[in-house]
Amino acid sequence: MRIFGLNRRIIRVLLGSQYAHMLEYRAEIALWALSGVLPFIMLSIWSGSDARSGLGLDGVALDRYFLSAYLVRQFSVVWVVYAFEEDALLGRLSPYLLQPLHPLWRYVAAHLGEQLTRLPFAALIAVVFFAVQPQAFWLPSLGGFLLAWLATWMAFAIAFLFQSLIATLCFWSEKASALERLQFIPFVFLSGLLAPLTAFPPAVRAWAQWTPFPYLIDFPARVLAGQPVDLIAGFGAQLAWIAVLLPLVLLLWRAGVRRYSAMGA
Amino acid sequence: MIQVDGLSKIYRVAEKQPGFAGTLRHFLRRRTRDVVAVQDVSFQIEPGEMVGFLGANGAGKTTTLKMLCGLIHPSSGRVQVGGFSPQRRQAEFLRRITLVMGQKQQLLWDLPPMDSLRVNAAVYGIPDGVARRRISELADLLELGEELTRPVRKLSLGQRMKAELLAALLHEPEVLFLDEPTLGLDVNAQARVRKFLAEYNRRTGATVLLTSHYMADITALCPRVLLIHQGRLFHDGPLEALAEQLAPEREVRLELESPVAPDALEGLGRLEQLEGCDVRLLVPRDQLTAVVAQLLDRFPVRDLDVTDPPIEELIGGLFRQGRV
Structure with a gap:
């Protein structure tokens, strides 16, 4: 059975080839993993600040939150809009459009391949973190780990769909990635990368809950760190965002493909 | 196999004058104009035919090919390829066609062609054994060997083009749209690609529509040519008849x-x-x-x-x- 042209064999082969492809860029990916240390910088800032009491997390919990935020971010980084834009401009999208497989699956596979390549580097950084902060060491339960894994993947799915929505605008505008930059600031503030969402005033927090951002980092990071969190509300919101974004992406894709002019090909 | 009636394509393009003033005007009041790329083109191609598509740069050859394979939507007119409407891009239609576009590549740049071929085999649902046999046959015809296990970026242009052809033909398409398949190749590589295409057509009975800047491609492969100029079809018939008409x-x-x-x-x-x-x-x-x-x-x-x-x-x- 195929879903949008996808079946198990295609998943296996696509993932294998994309993982091999990404391994060719392992040095670059290692640098990307290293450059994602913003949560650790924020941890050091908050730890040395009197304002940390307002975060609602004590020392060890704060350490664990920011390490979890780093790990969640590593496995939910999305760059589909940039890859898609380049492919559309250079004409590389054309052969993909002429194969019986939805082109977005190739980008999904590329992201998953990249995540696999990131895995050892992210693990190494976690090891270094625990070496520096041994009191923060913890091992989540199997159930907790699986829930965190699921929440991270759903965060990835939301981020991927959100960026794909912007990417499909490439069918109308050649530089749709500029729009992606617009959402970067609200993402950084409201996702929980700079501070746990509990640090924000209640009004901002209440407003942020209606955006997808807290479900990209804050929610999965709290699940991974084993902190009290409303799982049903969190997963429900993640599912809702996927349910909203997926049909939007498909609709916009269908309309966009009609406008495709196969530039550069 | 291919039926085209009154096919037209009009692109809307932005117009901008050079210089700062032009940029400012373009920003404040964007002006566009309609460019007719293809106009009222009609022809029919029978199964197994090899047809050459001639015309100067910008004549409308590539735009027509893109419409025939469903990559872009026509502004008006009707296209049927193998009984399918290309712009709907149904999976069954996509399994029956291929488009090769000069040096635009579908192969993964950093991996050997074999990896991309495995992906294509999976995407087109070709069983592993059948894919292996086809790769071996096509590689023989194209005189490709160890190149299939070397990263694409390490291959010469000719080797890459042949690997692209292999990837594009792995699913044994019935209709081949070839846009400048020998572009940039040296004379020997061009000859090998031509020989391969003729052999592929003979073996599989595939229908081929080929554009090329190299007349040798057309004279060697295509008994029939379509000549397009400024989006209009100017000649449809044997190459000799075109030569007689022109000279x-x-x-x-x-x-x-x-x-x-x-x-x-x-x-x-x-x-x-x-x-x-x-x-x-x-x-x-x-x-x-x-x-x-x-x-x-x-x-x-x-x-x-x-x-x-x-x-x-x-x-x-x-x-x-x-x-x-």
Whole structure:
């Protein structure tokens, strides 16, 4: 059975080839993993600040939150809009459009391949973190780990769909990635990368809950760190965002493909 | 196999004057104009035919190919390929066609072609055993060996192009749309690709629509040509008929034993050149046999050669003269 042209064999082969492809860029990916240390910088800032009491997390919990935020971010980084834009401009999208497989699956596979390549580097950084902060060491339960894994993947799915929505605008505008930059600031503030969402005033927090951002980092990071969190509300919101974004992406894709002019090909 | 009726494509393009003022005007009041890329083109191609698609740059060849394979939507007109409407891009249709576009590649740049071939085999649902057999057969035809296990970025242009062809044909498409498949290749590589395409057509009975800037591709592969100019179809028929239409005269080159006066050649076609013993005449096609007989009869001929002017020159001249 195929879903949008996808079946198990295609998943296996696509993932294998994309993982091999990404391994060719392992040095670059290692640098990307290293450059994602913003949560650790924020941890050091908050730890040395009197304002940390307002975060609602004590020392060890704060350490664990920011390490979890780093790990969640590593496995939910999305760059589909940039890859898609380049492919559309250079004409590389054309052969993909002429194969019986939805082109977005190739980008999904590329992201998953990249995540696999990131895995050892992210693990190494976690090891270094625990070496520096041994009191923060913890091992989540199997159930907790699986829930965190699921929440991270759903965060990835939301981020991927959100960026794909912007990417499909490439069918109308050649530089749709500029729009992606617009959402970067609200993402950084409201996702929980700079501070746990509990640090924000209640009004901002209440407003942020209606955006997808807290479900990209804050929610999965709290699940991974084993902190009290409303799982049903969190997963429900993640599912809702996927349910909203997926049909939007498909609709916009269908309309966009009609406008495709196969530039550069 | 391919049925095209009244096909047209109009692009809306932005117009911008150069310089700062032009940029400012473009920003404040964007102006666009409609460009007719293809206009009311109709033709039909039977299963197994190899058809050449000729035309100058920007004539509308590639746009037509893109519409035939469903990559872009026509502004008006009707296209049917193998009973399918291409723009719907149904999976069953996509399994029956392929599009090869010059140096635009589908192979993963940093991996050996074999990895991309495995992906294609999975995407097209080709069983592993069948895929292996086809890869081996096609690789033999294309004279590809260890190149399939070397990263694409390490391959020469010719090797890459052949690997691209292999990837594009792995699913044994019934219809091949080839847009400049030999672009940038050296003469030997061009010849090998031509030989391969002819053999593929013979073996599988595939329908081929081919555009090329190299007339040798067309003359070697395509008994029938479509000539398109400024989006309109100008000729549909045998290449020879196009040559006759474009060049009603043939060129006769003579090397004589001794020089002759121009008067002596009167009534034997149009004298184009007379330098010592070398003579060049343009003779109407229907008078060629008689004129050659007379030349051999009247003059001591050391060498005689009858040729058609190169088709590139004829087509180029035609466009320059605005005869189409």
